[in-house]
Amino acid sequence: MSAQTLREQKKQQTRQAISDAATRLFVERGFDRVTIAEIATAAGVAKMTVTNYYPRKEDLVLDLSEEFVAGAARAVAAGREAGVPAVEALAEDYLAAVERRDPVIGFAPEPFARMLTESPVLLARLREFHEQREAALAAALAVDWPPGDITPLAQAAQLGGALRVLFGRLVERVLSGEGLDAIAVAHEAEARRVFALLPPPPEPPR
Known part of the structure; x- marks a missing residue:
């Protein structure tokens, strides 16, 4: 194994140790009651090491934010390449x-979901991610429209709104204590209903 590979492996182990320690403390005591210094102590690293890996405290919880923001736009873009309408591709x-x-x-253990929804800071950060996801969707949809056309913005709002509703409902189900398998069955039916309510996309100008 090369020195570079060993360094990367060590970095990943450190990152995971910090994330694990933070998650444990957040679930036990609540996100807003835990400090970066306490996370560093629990992970056995310096406080600066924590902030080097996670510049914002919220990033320790919402470490899948990049995929959350970009995933829907990527699915729509891939659908366009395959000739699949945006709604169908996203569904x-x-x-x-x-x-x-x-x-x-939104699939998560119930204690994690509860910790998330009980923190005003995390809820505010989630709202930012929803808005960023909608902006990414608008950018992906705008490829087919003249610059400044309002259509991709409106369509992104519809798609982003559907995803926001589904995220909220899924978290509600997790908090209810249902098993993940039962949640998945019920949520699949709800998701199909939500996407069926979305109008077919308009035809872009030729």
Whole structure:
């Protein structure tokens, strides 16, 4: 194994140790009551090491934010390449995420979900991610429209709104204490209903 590989492996182990320690403390005591210094002590690293890996405290919880923001736009872009309308492409991608119980869309242990929803800071950060995801969707949809056209913005708002509703409902189900398998079955049916309510996309100008 090369020195470079060993360094990368060590970095990943350190990152995981920090994340594990933070998650444990957040679940036990609540996100807002835990300090970066306490996380560093629990992980056996310096405080600066924690902030080097996770610049914002929220990043320790919402470490899948990049996929959360970019995943929907990527699915829409891939659908365009395959000739699949945006709504269908997004629905297919979302239902696949339900099948694999993907934490990006809201599948999580109940204590984690409760910790998340009880923190005003984390809820505010989540709202930012929802807005960023909608902006990414608008950018992906805008490829087919003239610059400044309002259509991709409106369509992104519809798609982003559907995803926001589904995320909220999934978290509600997790908090209810249902098993993940039962949640997945019920949520799949709800997701199909939500996507069926979305209007077919308009035809872009030729």
